[in-house]
Amino acid sequence: MTRITDSKRASRDLNVDQHREMLRRMLRIRLFEERAASLRSRLVGAMHNSVGQEAEIVGACMAVRDDDYMTGNHRSHGHPIGKGVALAPLMAELFGKQTGLCHGRGGSMHLAAFSAGSLGESGIVGSLMPVAVGAGLSSRLRGTDQVCLCFFGDGAANCGPFHESLNLAAIWGLPVIFLCENNGYALFTPQTRTTSVIDIAKRACAYNIPGVVADGQDVLAVYDCVAAAVARARSGEGPTLIEAKTYRYCEHQEFGEEFQAPRYRSEAEVAAWRKRDPIELFVNDLIGRALLSRAEVEQMRAAVEAEVEGAVVFADSSAVPEPDALMEYLYC
Amino acid sequence: MPQITYLEAAKSAIVAAMRRDPHVFVMGEDVQGFYYSDVLQEFGPERIRDTPISEAGFIGAGIGAALTGMRPVIEAAFSTFLYSAMDQIVNQAAKSRYMFGGQASVPIVVRSSVAYGAGLAAHHSDRPWGIFAQIPGLKIIVPTTPYDIKGLLKTAIDDNNPVLCFEDAALGEVSGEVPDHEYQVPFGAADTKRVGSDVTVVAIAGCVDRSLQAARVLEHESISVEVIDPRTLVPLDRGAIVQSVRKTGRLVVVDPAPGMCSVASEIAALVSEEAFAYLRAPVQRLTAPDVPVPFSPQLEGVMYPTAEGIAAAVRATCNYSRRNPTAACAPAPLPAALR
Known part of the structure; x- marks a missing residue:
C-alpha cells in the first residue's frame, strides 16, 4: 500500500486561516450533532451522528475545491458541514421544515446541497458509490478537472456497489477519491466478523489502484492523503482508495432505545479512542505550533455554539411544508 | 417517407x-x-x-x-x-x-x-x-x-x-x-389506433398489433372495436381511456405482463372509478398468468394474449347480460390450469 512521504505533505502549505477553518468545521460538526442529539424528544426518524469522526471528514473535504463533487451515506450531517454548508438549513431539515436543505423531503439521512457539490447522502449503504463514479465520468466527458469525493463506511466495503464502483473507476481512470470511513462497526457488528481484511485499503490491489491507510483521527494526515489523491485524479491518473481509521463515540443511531445494543463494545475501548479525540489532538497541535491560542479556541467554540443555537432557533421558527405541496419536486 | x-x-x-x-x-x-x-x-x-x-x-x-x-x-x-x-x-x-x-x-x-x-x-x-x-x-x-x-x-x-x-x-x-428529421411524440398522449363504437381495447406493447388483428376479424361480425395504445404508462393518458369507455361502454385491457397489480389492473381500476356508470359489461383483463416464464414452448405458448383470445374476450364482453352474467361472460382464453 502507498504511504505518503514527508515531501508530499500538502498540509505543509496550509496557511493559518486554513488551519483555523479546519478546526472551525470540526467544531461545527461536533456541536451541531451534539445539539441535534439533545433534541431527540422533538424530532422524528433516525439520526446517525459522526461525533468522533470529524477529522477524517474535514481533512478530506478541505482537500477538495468548492466545485468538486461529494457523495455520502447515512452518517450524513458531517459531510455537508465539512463541505462548508450553512447550519441553519441543515438543522431545519432535521426539523422537517420547508426552509430545510431539502424542504423537509429528505430528513437526516437524505441531505444534499448541490450548490456546494454535495450530490446527496443515502439511507442505503453503498448506494451512492456508483453515482460518485458517474460524477467523475461526467467531469471527464465535460472536460473539467472536477473530482468526486466518495465517502462510505467499512460496512459498504462488503457490498456489491463498492466492488463495481472501484472497478469502473479504475478501468476508466476516473477522478474519484474513495474515502472509507472505517469506524470499526457495521451497526453493532465488529469489522473482524464481517470483513476479510483488516485494512480495507488492501482491496485497492484487486482493482489495480493505490490504496492508502490514514490515521482518521489526525485531520492533517487525512488532508495529506486526500490532497495527494486529488492531485492524481486531476492529472488524469485515476482513482485512489483511502481508508481512514476512525471511531464513533455515539451509538449507531441516536433515537430509539430499541435500536441500541449495549454490550457490543467495551467502555474501555470507547475510552481509549476518546484519548485520541480528533478535535483535542488538532487543538493541541495548533497551540503547540502557535497557530492558535487557547483563548482563540474558546472564542471559536463559543462562536460555533452561537451559530448552532441560531440554527435551532431558525429551524424551530420556520414554517412546516404545506400539505398541498406533497407532490412538489417529484418531477421536473 | x-x-x-x-x-x-x-x-x-x-x-x-x-x-x-x-x-x-x-x-x-x-x-x-x-x-x-x-x-x-x-x-x-x-x-x-x-x-x-x-x-x-x-x-x-x-x-x-x-x-x-x-x-x-x-x-x-x-x-x-x-x-x-x-x-x-x-x-x-x-x-x-x-x-x-x-x-x-x-x-x-x-x-x-x-x-x-x-x-x-x-x-x-x-x-x-x-x-x-x-x-x-x-x-x-x-x-x-x-x-x-x-x-x-x-x-x-x-x-x-x-x-x-x-x-x-x-x-x-x-x-x-419514419421521417428523417427529429420530432417528438409527447408523453401522456395515447394513440387511438382504430376508432370503434362497441368495445374499447387498451393494449400494451406487442399486444397492440394482436388487438388490431382481432378488431379486423370482429369487424366481419359487426363488432366495432376501438383500439388504444397508451404508448407511455407513466404518465398514462387517463383521459383518452376514460373518454373512450364512456363512448363504448365496454373495456378489455390486454397486457402481456402478469396480472397481479399490473398496469392492466390500474387501467381497470381507473375505468371502474371514472366510467362506472357508462359500463355495460364488467371490465376484462387479458394478461399473462402469475407464473415465471417457463422454457418449454408448449408451456410458454399459452401464456400471452393472442389475437384469437382477444377476439373471444371482446365477444364475451359484448354478449354480457346482467340477467345471466355468468353464462354470457366467456372465460379468459387460457387453459384452466393456468388461470
Missing part, C-alpha cells in the same frame, strides 16, 4: 440527439461492437461507452453523470437485467429529485428489450413495466411502432426526469414510415 425498422428508428433518435447535444452519450455492454458500430468512429469510445457486466455500476454511474449535467442513454439489454440495478433505479434515479427538494434532476434514459415468447425462459423474458410503475419519480414508455419509438426517445432524451424505455423484442425488425 423512408421505411426503417423499429430498432433503426430508435438509434436514429439517439444519434440525432448526440449530434445536437454533446452531453448525450451512450453506455452499455458491447455497444461499440454491435448496435452502434456504424457511428463509433463519429462519436468515439468515450461517448459510445462499452461497460463491464456491471449493471448497478454503470446504471448508477449514469445517474451520477445525469446529476452533474450529462444526458446518458443506458443500453441495459434485457429488461430482467434492470433487477441487478434495482437499488440504483429505485432509490437513486427515481427519488433523488424529490428527496433533495428539487435540487436534483436525473435526465437519464434506460432502454431495455422485453423478449418474451422467444424461448429464453424465466431470466430473460419478464415484462416488468408494472413493477416500475409502482415507483414514483420514474417515467415509463412502451413504444410499439418505428415512428413512435423515434419520437418518444427524443422526448425521453429531452426530458429532465429518469425514463425507462421498454421495447418489445418482437417489434425490433418491424418496418414503418
